[in-house]
Amino acid sequence: MMVKQLIGREMGVPENSRGLILAVASSAFIGASFILKKKGLKRAGANGTRAGVGGYTYLLEPLWWAGMVTMIVGEIANFVAYVYAPAVLVTPLGALSIIISAVLAHFMLKERLQKMGVVGCVSCVVGSVVIVIHAPQEHTPSSVQEIWTLATQPAFLIYVVATLSIVLALILYFEPRCGQTNILVYLGICSLMGSITVVSIKAIGIAIKLTLGGINQIAYPQTWFFLSVAVICVITQLNYLNRALDTFNAAIVSPVYYVMFTTLTIIASAIMFKDWSGQDVSSIASELCGFITVLSGTIILHATREQEPAPPLGTVTWYVSGDSLKGIEEHLITVQSSDEQ
Secondary structure, three states: OHHHHHHHHHHHOOHHHHHHHHHHHHHHHHHHHHHHHHHHHHHHHHHOOOHHHOOOHHHHOHHHHHHHHHHHHHHHHHHHHHHHOOHHHHHHHHHHHHHHHHHHHHHHHOOOOOHHHHHHHHHHHHHHHHHHHOOOOOOOOOOHHHHHHHHOOHHHHHHHHHHHHHHHHHHHHHHHHHOOOOHHHHHHHHHHHHHHHHHHHHHHHHHHHHHHOOOOOOOOHHHHHHHHHHHHHHHHHHHHHHHHHHHOOHHHHHHHHHHHHHHHHHHHHHHHHOHHHHOOHHHHHHHHHHHHHHHHHHHHHHHHHHOOOOOOOOEEEEEEEOOHHHOOOEEEEEEEOOOOO
């Protein structure tokens, strides 16, 4: 009787509310983590080789690790949110991290977006929400072996090969040439690897859930394979995300990364689970409109960064290290040249 009462109480609690709270908390943690890691990267770059040019001195910076812990907490909350609420509710709420990141960057990093940058940010969020709402409903596998069967389908294998080929091209060819000037290089690597990470993480989550329920999945080699893939992909994502944050404006990195990651994840899921085959014309048309909106927003954001005004002619800008004992990290001294001779 007691067990039935407990079960009844558990069933009486609205699970969507739990998922909603977890998703909002996840966005808050992830949005804050961008700023903490950015500040840590700036401090590390002042004392050693910047991450944007291949340095790893940020690993010794406590503030960067605070950002990492914050991001991990946010990702865990996001992962658990999918247990209680559908993806249609959880995924769009990831856009809140963009707003949180932009607001914190304004106050903590003094990074400002131009008016068109705000328009681009809004376009990215709106387009991503449209894509997610009209995205195919994915089938939830019941075992690791079922995920392995789906992952070894010819269509998904082609996607994986194409993804890895593009990643290698970005790393070996495009990064040395335009990695410091084009934000899509670093974030393209992160997002492409992220789409594969999602599949691996889903397999791991199912394995843990089944194992805790009494159906052991640890003995299957597929479980350890997915775990290895997830570790490799996550390390790669973090490496290039650090370079993007160290090189570009955090208020731009956050929305572009969110848009690309969300889009590629939906594509990978549609290919792997074949749920797109049951969609109607209106849903497909809505997804196309969402993709166009996202693409437009991404272009506007990138163009806004390239159009940032340079210092006026006759201006000399000096960056002078401050006294660390007084807590002053950096002074900006601008000396205007006189028009009088």
